[in-house]
Amino acid sequence: MISKHNRFNRRNHVRYVYRKGQFIRSKYWSLNYISKPVDKSYKLAVVVSKKVSKRAVVRNRIRRRLFESVRQSHQVIPPGVEVIITVYDESVANMPQAELDKLLGVSVDRIRLQ
């Protein structure tokens, strides 16, 4: 799990990012993000709807794995960027770690390019 500094702390702010931010789509998830240069650290949220899995245990596991993959600096989100990862597929819960890191790295790198 990541520190409170890197989490979102307001419910309405998620809606703001969804509405105003930019959007990247990939096979298992999509990224909505917005840049706020004032902040010194990035912010990250993971959204897993009940459509993905009805079991809370599975949804929790997906969320934790994605947080951990970002935290352990396999990929670097630039400071001041707020990102929401919306997951589409239940198979993220049991995907091998190397593959998860690789796919997530591709998505995060596309933020830097734009």
Next chain:
RNA sequence: CAAGAUCGUCAGGCAGUCGCCCCUCAGACACUGCCCAACACUCAAGAAUCAGGUGUUAGGUAGUGUCUGAGGGGAGGAAAGUCCGGGCUGCGCAGGAUACAACAGUCGCUAACGGCGACCGCACGUAAAAGUGUAGGGAAAGUGCCACAGAAACAAUACUACCCUGCACAGGUCUGCAAUUUGAUAAUUACAGACCUGUGCAGGGAAAAGCUGAAAAGAGUGAGGUAAGAGCUCACAGCUGAGCUUGGUGACAAGUUCAGGAGGUAAACCCUGUUGGCAGCAAGGGGUUGGCUCGCUUAAAGCUAUCCGCUAGAGUCUUCCAGGAACCGCUCGAGCCUAUCAGCAAUGAUAUGCCCAGAUAGAUGGCUGCUCAACGACAGAACCCGGCUUAUCGAUGGUCUUGCUAA
């Protein structure tokens, strides 16, 4: 040891590494409050001193925040479904009646329950046993319903078939008499009477039978009775209800006396009894100033649907302070462990010890290695408890019954 039944317990382990949430302690820094010392100014005047006030600097102390370090704690038996019950909070009081809803054997347990335990009744189960289930008030207060099929679905009649009597017709048998034929016996025909059979009509009887259906009139045996029969009558047995006796706290059981003739359905209405005020942690939580509107016994407002009773305030705007997507409620509780005692048990009492998640885009984890039969089922707290129901890979302990073997 085997088979059957039943009651529990656990819910992978270890190590490495990188993290998250809460609490406690220590240190550093920042801010705020208070205390104290020195100095300056002020009070303050012609001058000096003391007390008071203000500011600066240094120190102490308390609180808050950030960072660092150390220590402690961190999902479940169902955390789930949200089906019952309670605590807690608000609604001024929580009072009554009706409506509405839920429940229904007895005794006990519990904060309470629609839950639990023991027992009773009924049903099931086994070769026998151990056991299992139970949607358990009233159908003899009344109303309704009983599809399809069937003669008929609770009302006694009708229907099919049955029995008895009478009349008519047809046939048969017997008897009597007449006519014809014959020598005679005899034969044929007609008529009358009796009996039998069949058909039709009329009157009466009504028990058994009628292939259906979930269910069929609901009284089993014997005797009497009758044209034949029939609870038509009687006796006995069984059932139901009431009374009495004995046993039991009680449901009830056993016995006995009297009465009765009754289909099912109450998860149809209904009747009887018991219980329930409404909303829910998005509950709810501060002081203060001044107005305006309505009302003050013909009660505005109110706590549900209606009524009664009860209360003199209620609603709304606004000033200032406090607060600032915050904080409190928020986790010490009908709490947990162990032992003893009471009780068949559910459960209760006493004693020692313990503190055991509290997040808020929401912590309790990610990865790697070893290990185990097994990558480990079902599954993630959200105010808190007691139950119920549903999901669940497996591992393991006890108890009971029966059988076999050995001592």
